[in-house]
Amino acid sequence: MTKRFGSLLALDDVSLILDPGTFHALLGENGAGKSTLVKCVMGYHNAERGEVLLDGVAQSIRTPRHAHALGIGMVYQHFTLVPQMTVAENLLLARPDLPLLIDWASESARLREFIKDMPFKLDLAAPVSSLAAGERQKVEILKQLYLGCRILFLDEPTSVLTPSEADEVLSLLHRMTLAGQISVLIITHKFREVMAFAADVTVLRRARVAGSGTTRDLGPKQLAGMMVGSVELPGPAERVANPRGSERLRMQALCALNDKGHQAVDDVSLTVHSGEIVGVAGVSGNGQAELVEVLAGQRVATAGRLFVHGEAYTPTRTQMLRHKIACLPEEPLRNACVPGMSVADNLIMKKFDQPGYTIGRGFLNRRAASSFAMELIRRYRIHTSSPDTLARTLSGGNVQRMALARELSGDIEVLIAANPCFGLDFAATASIRAELMQARNQGAAILLVSEDLDELFELADTIVVMFNGKIVYKTLRADADLSVVGSHMAGH
Ligand SMILES: Nc1ncnc2c1ncn2[C@@H]1O[C@H](COP(=O)(O)OP(=O)(O)OP(=O)(O)O)[C@@H](O)[C@H]1O
Numbered sequence: 467m468t469k470r471f472g473s474l475l476a477l478d479d480v481s482l483i484l485d486p487g488t489f490h491a492l493l494g495e496n497g498a499g500k501s502t503l504v505k506c507v508m509g510y511h512n513a514e515r516g517e518v519l520l521d522g523v524a525q526s527i528r529t530p531r532h533a534h535a536l537g538i539g540m541v542y543q544h545f546t547l548v549p550q551m552t553v554a555e556n557l558l559l560a561r562p563d564l565p566l567l568i569d570w571a572s573e574s575a576r577l578r579e580f581i582k583d584m585p586f587k588l589d590l591a592a593p594v595s596s597l598a599a600g601e602r603q604k605v606e607i608l609k610q611l612y613l614g615c616r617i618l619f620l621d622e623p624t625s626v627l628t629p630s631e632a633d634e635v636l637s638l639l640h641r642m643t644l645a646g647q648i649s650v651l652i653i654t655h656k657f658r659e660v661m662a663f664a665a666d667v668t669v670l671r672r673a674r675v676a677g678s679g680t681t682r683d684l685g686p687k688q689l690a691g692m693m694v695g696s697v698e699l700p701g702p703a704e705r706v707a708n709p710r711g712s713e714r715l716r717m718q719a720l721c722a723l724n725d726k727g728h729q730a731v732d733d734v735s736l737t738v739h740s741g742e743i744v745g746v747a748g749v750s751g752n753g754q755a756e757l758v759e760v761l762a763g764q765r766v767a768t769a770g771r772l773f774v775h776g777e778a779y780t781p782t783r784t785q786m787l788r789h790k791i792a793c794l795p796e797e798p799l800r801n802a803c804v805p806g807m808s809v810a811d812n813l814i815m816k817k818f819d820q821p822g823y824t825i826g827r828g829f830l831n832r833r834a835a836s837s838f839a840m841e842l843i844r845r846y847r848i849h850t851s852s853p854d855t856l857a858r859t860l861s862g863g864n865v866q867r868m869a870l871a872r873e874l875s876g877d878i879e880v881l882i883a884a885n886p887c888f889g890l891d892f893a894a895t896a897s898i899r900a901e902l903m904q905a906r907n908q909g910a911a912i913l914l915v916s917e918d919l920d921e922l923f924e925l926a927d928t929i930v931v932m933f934n935g936k937i938v939y940k941t942l943r944a945d946a947d948l949s950v951v952g953s954h955m956a957g958h
């Protein structure tokens with residue numbers, strides 16, 4: 467396969483063989499071309515050159531529907547279900563041959579028959595909105611199987627899942643491959659999952675195949691080396707033992723509602739000091755997202771107060787710039803950038819009206835803006851063909867890097883970060899964690915909300931657990947016990 471986007475070569479003569487009944491991992495740095503490869507096979511993109519052979523027969527797949535008809539399906543990291551509808555309705559909705567009038571009695575009977583043979587059970591009558599993330603991802607997979615897929619592409623399917631949910635879903639699929647029912651090609655940045663479930667592996671690097679083999683022969687270290695093209699891998703962030711300084715950010719009895727109008731943040735009081743990382747652990751959906759939105763000025767608090775340096779604080783752009791507060795919300799493509807604007811314009815968003823970046827009153831100094839953008843693109847290794855590329859065409863991990871570059875550059879006194887390494891490859895993860903640690907070492911106060919306990923145990927000085935909108939547990943990292951934190955996350 468060879469695929470270009472304008473002047474950017476996204477796939478350069480890439481070949482991959484997926485054997486029947488295998489679990490195959492596709493690895494590579496952010497922007498290596500992984501998603502593009504599977505999208506070309508699925509018919510979302512048309513490759514310039516190359517062909518897809520199915521059981522040895524060349525097929526020209528023009529649309530995803532055509533791919534489905536041939537038995538190829540795809541599961542994404544984000545959900546494609548309709549939350550208001552039931553599991554059964556979602557399954558039926560996916561069918562290309564859905565009749566105008568649905569005979570529910572016979573369709574329900576057929577669905578029950580279908581689910582009987584499935585390796586996992588789900589309540590067909592449950593509304594999708596009532597399901598946890600792991601259950602939803604199972605419905606996504608079930609949907610593909612219901613459509614008769616025997617080849618399943620999964621593009622970072624576990625990023626929204628907790629490690630135990632991910633293990634459950636992946637081992638189900640693994641068992642199905644062993645039984646010869648399906649073949650799986652999975653894109654993931656998690657070496658743990660690769661080593662636990664995949665037998666075969668292909669590594670892409672800068673649009674080309676960097677290597678392939680079996681996980682029996684290739685360990686995480688070798689795979690990582692293939693991904694970045696060198697054997698020198700980034701080490702963990704270095705923590706200097708500076709005692710925490712004065713109070714920087716204080717939340718006092720903060721409350722907020724979620725989009726449905728229910729109490730999501732319930733009486734949260736927390737203090738973050740200079741030189742301290744306070745890690746907020748919790749299973750997603752326990753109010754962390756709403757808390758971050760309140761701190762970022764994207765959601766109104768219904769009660770409580772915020773203080774920075776002991777002064778009352780309202781999260782507006784002016785006050786954030788004045789107090790040097792940076793914010794990395796979740797889902798940066800939705801919450802932290804303008805997809806239809808260029809990479810350069812997104813990077814300059816905090817600076818465009820500041821001295822040095824304006825000419826006269828109100829004109830942007832394009833030259834200064836562009837050299838600032840170029841510098842950040844280089845330093846944060848944002849994979850883009852030019853600063854003028856639209857943000858929405860960046861690969862998932864590169865959108866994240868763009869938002870990080872904008873927020874982490876310059877002086878930071880307070881940083882609020884939510885899952886900052888979500889979707890990043892291992893090298894980018896290591897470098898972002900090192901940046902966070904460095905900001906802390908230099909005296910920044912950091913509130914780090916993360917679903918990744920490894921991340922919190924590596925970075926945080928203090929760990930709190932959020933459950934049902936409340937802070938239910940607090941401990942120093944040095945005294946923290948993984949299983950105790952885990953059980954508080956589960957509400958015990
Ligand atoms: N629709 C598009 N228009 C222009 N460029 C694109 C488009 N889709 C992808 N690209 C570019 O192609 C390259 C490969 O992107 P791709 O999404 O395949 O990366 P990836 O390996 O999946 O990365 P990640 O791990 O970050 O998801 C990137 O440089 C990206 O910016």
Ligand SMILES: [Mg+2]
Nearest residue numbers: 500501861862
């Ligand atoms: Mg991708």
